Amino acid sequence: MMAHLRRTVPWIASAAGIVVFVILIWQGPWWADRAHLGKDLGPGAGAVVTGFRTTIVAIGAGVIASLGLYYTDRNLRHTREKDREQTELTREGQVTExxxxxxxxxxxxxxxxxxGGIYSLERIMHDSYKDQFTVIKVLSAFLRQHPTACSDEHTCGSVDEDVMAAFSVIARRPRRLDQAFGIELRGLKVCGVELWSSDPDEAADLExxxxxxxxxxxxxxDMANLSGASLIGANLENARLEMANVSMANLKGxxxxxxxxxxxxxxxxxxxxxxxxxxxGLLKAAFNKHTSLPDWATDDERVKGKLNE
Structure with a gap:
């Protein structure tokens, strides 16, 4: 019903406009200046009628031109929207492939x-906002399931190159994902992984x-962001955390x-x-009264001095 009305109303409005235009051409001069126009038009009255009708025609032409521009613009906007939707569908199909x-x-x-698959997923993660969550979940599952050279006793050897790459890709994820969802890498074995960067904007982000x-x-x-990370029982022996952000991280055990x-x-x-x-090493780091430290550390005078600064 509403669609029928939307199609019918413009035609009714156009017909009404034509009728009003014709009536104005026919009777408009007398409505505007009846006192000076009689039944018999002299030269002066004829000029008034001609001028009035010329004005009405000009106004009508302007209205028609304006309506033409309006509908042309609307059609162009509609066409652009359709093209944009088609482009988006094509792009979605390409991303899916x-x-x-x-x-x-x-x-x-x-x-x-x-x-190649890992780095392709990284490219997709950066190109497609909607696929970032899925890519991170896939790479996380790959890391959890893929065997490494590190045994349960942490007799560490070299980590496979693909495992190293997948972990690095997760650490380089777009920053807008920081609080979007949790990343579960419990029990991950990536001993010897190298994620340092001299550029703070490219440092590992494991928040x-x-x-x-x-x-x-x-x-x-070094310089990695581990803020708020859960590292309960993690093995960080001989790891480098220089200038790293470990604030609010849980390192119990x-x-x-x-x-x-x-x-x-x-x-x-x-x-x-x-x-x-x-x-x-603790004395070279930044900590405050909100940092939970072992009792033996809080008993040290140098630690007390830093806490009181």
């Missing part, structure tokens, strides 16, 4: 093909990532022997039950 191809490569037995029980032994995480903490931000981090926290 790329995604399917990348996942197939990820399941390959050839490490080179798996690397709020769950890495409970993960093996990051010997990992290079984490193994920290030999970890480098120079200029790291440990504000509000939970280190109370961590193992082998190096005191000299």
């Amino acid at each position: 790329r995604y399917v191809s990348a996942v197939k490569l990820l399941a390959s037995s050839n490490v080179t093909e798996r690397l 709020s990532v769950v890495l409970d029980g993960a093996c990051l032994k010997g990992a290079d995480l 984490a193994k920290l022997k030999g970890v480098l903490l120079d200029y790291a931000n440990l504000c509000a981090a939970d280190l109370a039950e961590s193992e082998d926290l190096p005191l000299e």
Whole structure:
């Protein structure tokens, strides 16, 4: 019913406009200046009638031109919208094809093909906002399921190149995803992973990532963002966390022997039950009264001095 009305109303309005236009041409001069116009038109009265009718015609032409421009603009907008929708559909189809191809490569037995799949997924993650969640979940599942050279006893060897690449891609995810969803990497074994960067904008971003029980032994995480990360029971022995942001991270039971903490931000981090926290390294880091430290550390005069600063 509404669609029928939308089609009918413009025609009724156009017909009414034509009738009004004709009436104005016919009787308009007398309605406007009846006192000076009689039945018999002299030269002066004829000029008035001609001028009035010319004005009405000009106004009518202007209205018609304006309506023409309006409908042309509306049609152009409609065409552009259709083109945009078609372009978006085409792009979605291309992204889907790329995604399917990348996942197939990820399941390959050839490490080179798996690397190609991982980096293809990274490109999709940066190109398509809607696919970022899916890509991160796929890469997280790949990391959880893929065997590594690190044994359960953390007798660490070298980590496979594709595992290293997948973890690096997650750490380079677009920053707008930081609070979008949780990333579950519990028990991940990426000992010796290198994620450091001299450019703060390209530093590893593992904010709020769950890495409970993960093996990051010997990992290079200089300048990495681990704010709010869960590292309960994680192995960070000999890892590099220089200038890293570890604020509000949970490190209960984490193994920290030999970890480098120079200029790291440990504000509000939970280190109370961590193992082998190096005191000299702690003193080189930034911490505050909200940082949970082992009792033996809070009893140290140098630590007390920093807390009172």
